Amino acid sequence: MRFVVKQLDNSAEYMDNTEQSFIFHEPGVHYNSRNVTPIKKNDYDKWSKEELIREIKKLKKRKKYGIVWEDKPEQVAELCKEKLPVLIEDESKVIQTDKSKPTNILIEGDNYHALSVLNYTHKGKIDVIYIDPPYNTESLDFIYNDKYIDKEDSYRHSKWLSFMEKRLKLAKTLLKDKGAIFISINENELSQLKLLCDEIFGIDNYLTTFTIKVRHEDRILKGDKDFHEVTEYLLLYRRSRNYRTHKRIRDNTSNEDYVYEIKELIQHPKIIEFGSKKVAVFEPDEYEIIKGEPDEKKLKKINIRGSIKEGNSSGRFYMAYLEKRRKDAAFLYKVPNMGDDCFGYRYFLAPKSDKKANGDYFQGVPQDRAETKEVPYPNYFDFEEDFNNVGYEGNINFRNGKKPINFLKKIFEVAGLSDGNVVLDFFSGSGSTGEALIRFNQQNNISAKFILITNNEVDYKTDSELKRNGHEPKTKEYEKEGIAQKICYPRMLNIKNGYGEFLPCKFHLKYFRTDFVDANPTDRNKRNLVEKSTEMLCLKEDCFDELKKGHEFCIFQDGNGKYLGIVYDEEGIESLKKEIKKINKKCIVYVFSLDESAREEEFEKISDLVDLKPIPSAILNVYNKIFSKRVFK
Secondary structure, three states: OOOEEEEEOOEEEEEOOOOOEEEEEOOOOOOOOOOOOOOOHHHHHHOOHHHHHHHHHHHHHOEOOOOOOOOOOOHHHHHOOOEEEEEEEOHHHOEEOOOOOOEEEEEEOOHHHHHHHHHHHOOOOEEEEEEOOOOOOOOOOOEEOOEEOOOOOOOHHHHHHHHHHHHHHHHHOOEEEEEEEEEEEOOOOHHHHHHHHHHHHOHHHEEEEEEEEOOOOOOOOOOOOOOOOOEEEEEEEEOOOOOOOOOEEEEOOOOOOOOEEEEEOOOOOEEEEEOOEEEEEEOHHHEEEEEOOOOOOOEEEEEOOOOHHHHOHHHHHHHHHHHHHOOOOOOEEEEEOOOOOOOOEEEEEOOOOOOOOOOEEEEOOOOOOOOEEEEOOOOEEEOHHHHHOHHHHHHOOOOOOOOOHHHHHHHHHHHOOOOOOEEEEOOOOOOHHHHHHHHHHHHHOOOOEEEEEEOOOOOHHHHHHHHHOOOOOOOHHHHOOOHHHHHHHHHHHHHHHOEOOEOOOOOEEEEEEEEEEEOOOOHHHHHHHHHOOHHHHHHHHOOOEEEEEOOOEEEEEOOOOOEEEEEOOHHHHHHHHHHHHHHOOOEEEEEEOOOOOOOHHHHHHHHHHEEEEEEOHHHHHHHHHHHOOOOOO
């Protein structure tokens, strides 16, 4: 068989001598003429068994269906080849109104770097992710490589997909097996995002697309558009099949639907056997159906359609025996020994004519009726009024739009958020997710906590004004106008102090920024990474209160009997051991080591009091995987 390769944009097409062709793409790989090599027939004879097996496995992985785009390099990802991200705390921005409250986290920095850090501190720990990424519309709402992407950019969609893929892959590993991710989007990138998420999370883990009404059909914002956008969308994916879909709880005690009585006008109706049942048959003039006020002794009328036809015994009986008797229009059938109500029989009503699609049956109030029932959530929600009034929420001005508190609380409800859960938003923008969760906690008397990530991006107009006045990025004057410092954090203060109709809230917040250490493989850089990893380790163990600090070690506690020790230099081991003996409680200890040992021999006499872990090897192992680069090796 002969093979030739033709370049088709970023794909490779193989054509053989049967004149059949196919295009293939492996997941996450974008082919070009430099990385695709055709296989010649005479090469196979030289291959080992192992090489042939690898090639067969590779062929099986070739993508038959999915999304392909021109992968574009991104500066924030390229930076990680030279610098490794860490977190540093800004202690001046801590908010602590109640020490008993769980610690919420706000991270200022690019979400690619912050998510990389969280892959070490929070892998498999997140219950719910909600994000509202840039929609990549024709407005200047999306920055790639420090430039706003406009409609004239021919790689606009490829850049957006490259941007989203990197972050969604990092986010997936943070979710618990029972976790789920919700993503807001509009029609501009909906189809592309759906295919991308199918690839990353698995098509079997797609649950639904909610349609969200965000504005009135007559409240037109831009008259020059061909169509007025009234709705947006919300994608829902689970991490795995272990995720349990939650349903609405409804009162099941109401009798308002039980309004019918059936009066039999003859004493000896005709009897027909259907299966093992002797059924009384009433012709149209031999019975009367009376509708009145609700009563627990009356009947409820149920139309036999959809899943009911096969979903319960009444539906199955009707389809098996009565559906075929359509010629007997409006006949009433009294079936004995059926139903779980007080009557001991069930009435079935044939359609009044063969033009009516379905019949009906009448049931009484179930004798063992539960007080509540579960009802599926709809995949449509009307939040038009909330989106229309969202401007005042948070008591901050945000030109790029923000999501309403009630909309986000509905997401938490659908997700079944409960006590102790962790919510992540890595496009937090104005901080709406944080405020919504604080108020959801109050409303439901739970203590879920959030991690918000936002860059300190300056909007296009302000950016131009600042640069015109000589203020460049990274300067104090420029940075204080960014979204993290001017919008998101001030909103947290407003929540604490109360505003408008919203009363002050008690919560605990710590503020971090992303920072970097040199990735050159030197012992000094390894030490530097450990010295700058304190906040990461506290975040990983959720243990922040400093108990003891020395030059070579420190100890933290969480107030609930948990202790964390960090050894920055081997000379601090003996001092730390003395402090642990005084505490006399189990302590998680991270020990600096140039290899992957945790100096276990040094702690042998107090081994029952310590849980030893080496650093920075564990951090580097995570980064090696993320950045596909062997750092510090």
